[in-house]
Structure formats: C-alpha cells, structure tokens
Amino acid sequence: MRIDFQIWLGTLQALKRNKMRSFLTSLGIVIGISSVVIIMSVGAGAQSLVVNQIQGIGGDLLAILPGASDSDGPPAAVMGISITTLTAEDLEAIETRVPEITAAAAYVRGIATASWQNKTDDTSFLGTTGNYMQVEEGAEVIVGNFFSEEEANSISKVAVLGSSVAETLFGGNSDPIDQRIKINKEFFRVIGVMKERGTAGFQDQDDQIFIPIATAQKLMLGINYLTFGRAKVAQGSDVDFVIKEVIDVIRDRHNIDDPKEDDFSVRSSESALDTLKSITDALNYFLGMVAGISLIVGGIGIMNIMLVSVSESTKEIGLRKAVGATRRDISMYFLIQTIVLSLLGGIIGIFWGILISFLASVIANVLGYDWNFIISISSIIISLFFTLIVALAFGWYPAKKASSLNPIEALRYE
Amino acid sequence: MIELKDVHKEFVNDEVVTKVLHGVSLKIDNGEFLAIMGPSGSGKSTLMHILGFLDTLSMGKYYFDNKDVSSLDDNTLAKYRNKKVGFVFQSFNLLPKTSVWENVRLPLLYSNEKINSKVIEEAIKSVGLEHRKDHLSNQLSGGEKQRVAIARALVNKPDIIFADEPTGNLDSKSGIAIMSILAGLSRMGKTVILVTHESTTAKYAKRIITVRDGLIVNDEINKDVIKTENINGQLK
Numbered sequence: 001m002r003i004d005f006q007i008w009l010g011t012l013q014a015l016k017r018n019k020m021r022s023f024l025t026s027l028g029i030v031i032g033i034s035s036v037v038i039i040m041s042v043g044a045g046a047q048s049l050v051v052n053q054i055q056g057i058g059g060d061l062l063a064i065l066p067g068a069s070d071s072d073g074p075p076a077a078v079m080g081i082s083i084t085t086l087t088a089e090d091l092e093a094i095e096t097r098v099p100e101i102t103a104a105a106a107y108v109r110g111i112a113t114a115s116w117q118n119k120t121d122d123t124s125f126l127g128t129t130g131n132y133m134q135v136e137e138g139a140e141v142i143v144g145n146f147f148s149e150e151e152a153n154s155i156s157k158v159a160v161l162g163s164s165v166a167e168t169l170f171g172g173n174s175d176p177i178d179q180r181i182k183i184n185k186e187f188f189r190v191i192g193v194m195k196e197r198g199t200a201g202f203q204d205q206d207d208q209i210f211i212p213i214a215t216a217q218k219l220m221l222g223i224n225y226l227t228f229g230r231a232k233v234a235q236g237s238d239v240d241f242v243i244k245e246v247i248d249v250i251r252d253r254h255n256i257d258d259p260k261e262d263d264f265s266v267r268s269s270e271s272a273l274d275t276l277k278s279i280t281d282a283l284n285y286f287l288g289m290v291a292g293i294s295l296i297v298g299g300i301g302i303m304n305i306m307l308v309s310v311s312e313s314t315k316e317i318g319l320r321k322a323v324g325a326t327r328r329d330i331s332m333y334f335l336i337q338t339i340v341l342s343l344l345g346g347i348i349g350i351f352w353g354i355l356i357s358f359l360a361s362v363i364a365n366v367l368g369y370d371w372n373f374i375i376s377i378s379s380i381i382i383s384l385f386f387t388l389i390v391a392l393a394f395g396w397y398p399a400k401k402a403s404s405l406n407p408i409e410a411l412r413y414e
Numbered sequence: 415m416i417e418l419k420d421v422h423k424e425f426v427n428d429e430v431v432t433k434v435l436h437g438v439s440l441k442i443d444n445g446e447f448l449a450i451m452g453p454s455g456s457g458k459s460t461l462m463h464i465l466g467f468l469d470t471l472s473m474g475k476y477y478f479d480n481k482d483v484s485s486l487d488d489n490t491l492a493k494y495r496n497k498k499v500g501f502v503f504q505s506f507n508l509l510p511k512t513s514v515w516e517n518v519r520l521p522l523l524y525s526n527e528k529i530n531s532k533v534i535e536e537a538i539k540s541v542g543l544e545h546r547k548d549h550l551s552n553q554l555s556g557g558e559k560q561r562v563a564i565a566r567a568l569v570n571k572p573d574i575i576f577a578d579e580p581t582g583n584l585d586s587k588s589g590i591a592i593m594s595i596l597a598g599l600s601r602m603g604k605t606v607i608l609v610t611h612e613s614t615t616a617k618y619a620k621r622i623i624t625v626r627d628g629l630i631v632n633d634e635i636n637k638d639v640i641k642t643e644n645i646n647g648q649l650k
Contacts, residue, residue, distance in 0.1 A: 010523050017511045319507045322468060324496020324524035326489050407468050
C-alpha cells in the first residue's frame, strides 16, 4: 500500500486547520487510554500492596481457621460468623503431632481501651501463645521480654505493648517495663515492648497489646475458642503434605470422619496469596473492560466527528478528485486523519495516565500505604495497539463514505 | 486532439432514466480556445464533465490523443484528470484557510512525482500572484481566488484547461482579467474549453458551439474575438 509523504503532509495540514475539532475528537481517546493506563497501573500497585501484606506475615505459614470453607473461597469469619470449634489445644496438638510444624500459635482478638495515668489509647489486644515470636516473621521485642508459654497458659496479667501503643501511653520518656496499665477493666503489668513492624496481613502490628491467650479468653472475652491459629512449617517441607497432616490431626481431635463435616480450614500463605492475586486480577480485568468500553465510546466519538468532517468537506473531496485524487487517496486522507488523531490522543492519554497513576501512588504513600508505582511496558503497548484498532475500526466507515462520493455531485454540494 | 463520436449520456435515478446527451459528435484540435454555450439544462456541463474525465459516457466513443478513452476505470480517470486536464470552477473551490502556495500545490500531491517547489512558484507567477503566495485563500479577492484556481489548473502542465463559468462570481473588471489569462493560455498553445451561458464571456473564444437539448445545434468560428492584453506581462 502506497502512503505518500505528501498525502500525510496534506492530512496533517487539514488537522491543523481545525485545531479545536481535532482536539475534541481526540479527547475521547485521551480519556479512554488514560483510564486504561491508570487502571492497569493502580491495579498492579494494589496487587503488590496485597502481596506485600501477605508476605509480611511470613512465608511457609499455615493459617488454621475455624469453620469450613472452600480453599479458594472466603473464610467464614469474613461473613461475620463466630465459630467456636477451634481451640488452643488443637494448636498444641498440631505442634506436637506434626513434625514438620516448628511452632504453632493461637490467636484471639478483642477491642481494648488501654490507659496509664491520664493517657488512654483505643486499640486492640491480641491474646496469643508464647511461641508467637517463633511463628511471626519480623516480631521482635526491643525492651523487656515476651511472655513465656507458662505465662500464656496461666491467666497471668502481663502485657507486651506494640510500639505505637507504648508511644501513646508512655511517650518515650517513661520506661514502661513493670508499669501497671489498665486494659478495659483489668490491670496488667507491662513486661515488654515490641519493635516497630508496620502493617502486615492488613493489621497494624504496632497498634495492639499482646496478652497471654488464657488471660484474653477467660478474663477479657469469656470464651474458650480461638479467632484463628498460625503454624510455621519447617523449611524445605512439602506444604501440601503438611496441610494434610494438620487436617488429619484436627479431624482426629474433632472426631470427624467425613471431610464434608470439617469445622475448620487450613490454608497456606501461598494459597492465600494465589486467592488474593486471582481476586485482584479479576478486578483488574473487569475495570480494564470498563476502561475498554470508554475507549469504544471514544472511537464512536471519532467516527461521528469524522462523518461530520466528511460531510463538511464534501466540496473539498470533489475538488481533490477533480485534480486527480483516487478513491484510495481520499480514503487514506480520512483514515490517516483518524489514525493521527487517535494516536495523538493515545500518546496524550498514556502521558496523563502515567502522571495520574504516579500522583495516586504518591498520595497512597503519604497516607501510609506501602504502594508501588508500577507502569508496565505491556500496558503502554496494549494501549497503543487498542488505539490503532479503534482508529482503524471507526475510521474505516467515514473514509469509505468519503472515497465513494461522486466528484461531480461533491463539487456541486452546497 | 479530442474527438467525440455519437456520445450519449443518460442518468438512472431510482429507475428513472434521464437522457442528457443524445449523440454528440465533436472534434477539438490542440490549442483551440472553444466556448460551449447553452441554456441551463442543455447538457453543456455534462459534456464538459465527460470531456474532462469527471464522468463517463453511456454510449459512443471518446478519443483523446487518438486513444479510445470511452470506458476507463476510476483510477485511470483520476490519472487523466491529474495529468491531462486542469479545472477552473465558477466558485473557485480553494482549500479554506490554506495558503495560495498550498492550494496551487494540491494536484501535485496526487501525481506520483516528487514535488518541485519551482513548478509551484512558476504557476503562481504566471497568474501574477507571486507577492500573495503566502496569503491564505480567505484573504484574497474574488479575482485573485480565480487566478489561484488557474495557477492550480496549470501546475501539472496539462494539455487542456476546462473553465466552468469562470467569471460567474466575479465583477466585470476581474472577469475581464480572468478571461485575458485564459486567452493568454490559449496563445501559449493550451487547449482552453470554456463553459458559459453568457455570450459576452463566450466571445473571448475563437470557436463557439451551442448545445441545446443534448445536441450540438451550432458550431461556428467566432469572428469577433475580444482582443485581450497580457496580465502583468506574465502570459504571452
């Protein structure tokens, strides 16, 4: 196919002649493409945030959740259902009976208002076992100690403060160790302060108070079940095999013969990661499709303007034919206009998309999220490819209409 | 040389057949200045369109330089329009908001040759508008616009210039100037075919044919050719 430089030049001059119309024609594509780029970038940023949160908990970790659930579906707790079947003894049994489990920790959570002298902090408490420190990656005590397994099981009123709780109550001037703080209605002796960890597993690890599991269950909540448990798998073990072993132990303890009657579920952090990735992927595809629709709307906008342009240029088309333009020359003249406008819109759209995505990542970081600014080359290539497809698809009809005009009738057009 | 032999033209619109030309035969030699006259609806414009490769004939034969061009396809017709003929229209038909230079260049965009600026400059100079070449078409007077149209018609060095009511939208002074340029072109050896219904305009031509009801009813040598002077001394 021959595309003369002169024809390109003439086309560009035609676009220059109608600057405002050219701008408005491209606007739909600018919006469509910038939406695609923003959605792909923000989607990738959100996904990396989710992945970092899960990885922050630690790899090779099993989550033992009360209530049965499909391994790909949400756990029962998401639906707001409290299930009372999982106990601290289950976790102990897992730790002792499954050799590949190096440590298992039990967890219960509650809302807490902590106070010391005249300072109060609305926070939460986490009742857990002594081997929390072995299970949780990055957990470290900077002052004092974490409570022992014995303390954890003996309803002792000791507490380890998250770094931000310590900061709120003691402000960094007073030594919190051995101070008596009030959590809800009970007094606790502070025995340690945790090192700052940030957010992991969508929980601010610094804004909580760690107390022994038995204390939390019996004294604070009046329950004997767990919110969830976590178990660390020895390095190099076959995680799927370990999951099966853990399931067997709990089934044995709960006297379950039929897997359909399981009142618990076991997941690895890997599978949680896969689940979350598949959810965010699906969300990204959906949003991408919505952005794609805006691109189609933009394309229809271009087609409409080009049809108007063909109608307005009827006499000019007649003249061009009279001085020797062929049908192909005329259709190229309009198709090139559409392609140039679309690509121009696409490039501006990519620029805006990158800029807005960058601003979004800056804002997210300012708000305290560990948000990565991600722009993939593939998103830009896909955007440009779709721009070209839209240009060809929606430019074809006006171009064909223009080229099929009869030169005499076109010249007479008023 | 142009020769039409028993040319018929009919238009079919919604199964309604309108016969416009009923067997026109005509010979035009190179370098002739010919006026086609006739009342509105007589078929003179259709005749010009066929001669100028804008339309095809329904029946008969059309020889151009002894070559049968009666049934050419769209692309070949476009090539003939680009290389062999140039058009000057009543309403100038210049590209809006475009410079004189770019307007004159237009036919060159559709020829397969490299654009030579010198050729464009020469065409503009030949109509005496070299000082206006960078002006936009909407900044020109009617007479100047028509001169640009003539330069555009000349730029590809065609054999024949077709002028369809070239003075129709002009005041008499500009009209005379345009007719002088066309007469000058004829003196340079170009074939000039003028379509008009005004007898005063037709009198610039050396030969006048009259079309009525799709037939040539009169073909005569004009003995009272209006003498013209060269405009700006450019066309000799």
